[in-house]
Amino acid sequence: MSHGLIPRSHLFGNPYKFSGKISPDGLFLAWLAPLDGVLNVWIAPIDAIDRAEPVTKDTNRGIRTFEWANDGHHLVYMQDKEGDENFHIYAVDTETRAIRDLTPFDGVTAWIDRVSRTIRDRILVRINRRDPKFHDLYTVELASGDIALIQENFGVAAFVTDHHYNVHLAIRDLPSGEREVLRRVDGVWTPWITFATEDARVSHPLHLDTHARMLFLRDSRGRDKAGLTRVDLATGETALLAESDKADIFGVLCDLETREPIAYSVVHERLQYFALEAKLQADLDFLAAQDIGDWFLLSRTLDDRLWVIGAYSDTQPFIEYLFDRGTRSLRELHRVYPELDDAPLLPMRPLIIKSRDGLDLVTYLTLPGDVSAAAPGAAVLLVHGGPWARDSFGYHSLHQWLANRGYAVLSVNFRGSAGFGKAFINAGDGEWGRRMDDDLLDAVAWAIERRIADPQRIAIMGGSYGGYATLVGLTRNPDTYACGVDIVGPSNLETLVRTIPPYWESFRAPLTKAVGDPETEEGLRLLRERSPLFNADKIAKPLLIAHGANDPRVKQAEADQMVEALKERNIPVPYLLFPDEGHGCVRPENNIALFAIVENFLARHLGGLAEPIHADELKKSSLEIREGAEQLSLPQ
Template sequence: MLDQLIPRAHLFGNPTKASARLSPDGRRLAWLQPDAGVLNIFVAPLDRLEDARVVTNDRKRGVRFFLWAYDSRSLLYMQDEGGDENFHVYVVDCEGGAARDLTPFEGVAAHIHRTSRKLRDRVLLSINRRDKRFHDLHSADIATGELTLVQENPGFAGFIPDDHFIPRLAIRNNKDGSREILRPDAGRSAWTPWIRFSAEDSGTSSALHLDVAAKTLFLRDSRGRDKAALARVDLSSGETKLIAESDKADIGHVITDRDTYDPVAYSVERERLEHVALDDRVKADIDFLNGRDIGDWGIASRAEDDSLWIVSAQSDTRPHVDYLYERRAKTLRILHQARPQLVGAPLRPMRPVTIKSRDGLDLVCYLTSPQAAEAKAPQPMALIVHGGPWGRDSFGYNATHQWLANRGYVALSVNFRASTGFGKAFVNAGDHEWGRRMDDDLNDAVDWAIRQGIADMSRIAIMGVSYGGYAALVGLTRNPQRYACGVAVVGPSNLETLLATIPPYWESSRAQLTKALGDPATEEGRALLRERSPLHAADRLAKPLLIAQGANDPRVKKAEAEQMVAALEAKKIPVAYLLYPDEGHGFARPENALSYHAVAENFLARHLGGRAEPVRAEELSASSLKIEKGASELALP
């Protein structure tokens, strides 16, 4: 008997409760929870969670990120309009009252830079109001909203401030792809290069933070090594000391001392996440948490006195759970389960596996197989390509994997070259390899799955979001007979127009983009961009394609989808095109996510032969979905 169908709403609808955050004084807990079907911030006394009250009133996209100010009363969050990523920063009192917009500027992108124990009534914001390309630093009075300019940005990628919001260092990306850390003169009117990361190291090296005295800078540093190490640099002498390194992977998240900001632990992740203690003060805590059967975990927030931690944990067959960890008593209790409706659901285990690319690289992959795979016969498979490409796939609960496996497909994710965390040689191996060796890595993983008897070679789909959408378009045009179908969500089709239309505030990162893709300022670069753009190979596409796009996407403009659709129509090649007028780079509204997955699920069932939950008309009408092309290809109600 096959596993029961898991409702799409249980996988892709709003979580029941999520993102628990402890107030700095340790007295209150805030979290996200649906109110009238939209995620909002709820607050309760830590010892009386049943007295929770909702303190925001979002009725559009929902709150997705928030944090406490150090006054332990104010909650700060960001919200944009329709996915345009022109974020405003809002503040709301935990006792209630209307949220206030700290950045009420049209067409401006604002971000929360940091809060500070030394300036509890203020928040440091980065705002691109003066020059759309570069974010200036402003200090905002939380109570009044008054903004004070801290530092005008002359063209830097960012700043590293101290606890008093004084920028002590700046980051500059250079045209040759290198990155520099600069130091200011006394008046911060001139900046002098201090530390340089070459173009080879800039993708894996970065400044992390200052210590509390602003005398030491902590770095991820790959200079002189392949895997990024954790290092400290004395600001006076420039002396650099190694703190930690791993031959498995780059140093990842760093846990710091609450008083000094010195690193006390770090994580590395190759196939699985590992935490390593640097200080005996946290070793017992890490050992304790590692010894509990909670899966892979991380610290979501901490009380200011560090007596209480909120620990967020998940495993491949268990969605996120937020725990309260009391360090002195060594007790751990569940606060919230993100998706309690999945408790007891037939979730499938995920298997990490490392395979070799054709040129010898280790590709860390993750495989989730359907129940039918237990019969040892090859199954239909979906290759899921992550976005970025400067990101990675990881072990753990993955809604897409569980959805596909439950519908009868093997789900395979591949950390192809250019994925991050595996060292600088692996990242740099992706330069000028979009649509070529990065695609070869995906093909090598598919070949492995076929050789292992895992995948039915005649029933394989390729799908992804952002870079993953681009990879799906490449896969279908470069290897027209390899895949039975493809799904591309907010995927670039033309690398020339992609680079020509990046958001203005990405200007400081332009050199890194051209280093990887090709330089449109040179004939050689333009030729490379044209060659690697699936738009120019549209006539090779031979299998069904589903494209989905947010109309307000500032990164991958709507034109990227529409020019691909137009090129296919000109060649009389069928294509289905979904447009979401109130979305940007992906789906923030659960109604839209559910309608997309309903359409995609039935599209896959039609072309791969898997199972599908029936599409309900109200499931589509509740969203903003517009089927722009190919309605007949989808056979929807």
């Protein structure tokens, strides 16, 4: 291909193999891989991977998450219908290949809550069948599908259970913004621990120890960054086990027998692991010495001898390994994207940009190969979703795609992003479309000042909250960006809040605290003031909108009403709709079609490189071009 372009099919197509999970006894490995172009679960003996066979045969949307049950021969997985997020839970018997729908209820969302290591014939699930707003707890027998109610939900966000599926605690978010941990006292659920409003978004229970005597929490009480604490259920005595002055505790690794934390991780600019027990330090040191990049634990055997880990760096997509802790040996299982082994991937640079009011914004920059300080070039500000999420270091398909096409790519952890302490995440409350946007503007100014970005050739792009940020950027700062791409972004915060899925009811208080409560005069004023829909007339630069028709979080109406408002003002806008997708594209055919159009849209308005759009890329997708086809470079 000309110009050394990495094919879109290599960047956004199906992975070769990924999500390796080892069986509890260590004899088999399961993973996800395409079967006739659709992701399914495959299984093979751990010592004979080449004898793999598929144990599922999905022909539509594909499977993306699964795990072993601890009976050793069932796998459980979740699947929705065309992105509607009404997940069903399925069990497949790896010996007979029989598949059973464990939650065969229409219009209901089910989640796997816990797979016990002691009760091996049943799993614990959450189902909102009785009340769409709240999930009750049930056990389901894997072989028969028999279902039994364990705990009816009385209006809480979640329950804390032990490995015997006993319910010990409940978590409830209050309208005031506080978060309560409740326990039963004489049969009555009673508040036990209360996290103040400032702590609630980053503090919550993690798990109990094996004997249900100790509760472990991510806890920011008395500190800015959330630490790891232990609370004695009998006495209430609290002990701090770990903390960082740079970022919240990220992940916690526990002993399989005792459930005591034995290691934790922190992510500021890069991922770091810390051992809490000396016996694990040798494992961490061994993995650190292997030069495999940042790694994550994907699964482990019941005896904890064998781990499957996934590792990657900025220029190396995921590779999955089998780590034998007994022999301290590492065996490569598979490369997730082997077609990228020889691709011209570019390094990602972590850095910190100061906001105008002094906040540290952890940022990631990927530069095209021909960037020169003497000649600033085109750039794309890529805004993450959430917003209570974060960008991190490592292989990033969108960064590599855009940099390969000649753009400097900038991803900013603006205020409101998760992982940087309670003051940082809470600084986003009431600041959607204002200081959160100012942080993005400060990053753009930084890139211009350092002659990375040509001020006339900067795009803003993102999905979900990133799509909202794109609309804000083009309405609030109409001269800053040359163009924008909004993917599943809300345009009207009032309708966003009023149409959240029913099972988000327990999340309503934190959401309205952040954006405004439509049931109050002040909240309604704030929601409308910060909604790009009501400033559509200010858009002066090209905009592309893409949405999934079945999106339960940000309804299609968010795109429809923005497009209609632009049409009324004679502002042209290409509008891409995917009728078989929800909150973002999952099917690779749809992702490839979407990014083919986005790539050529950016090339037209920024002057970067572009692989031509191939007719079959569009034909294989479900894409409907609702508006603005004449503004796109489409094959005939």
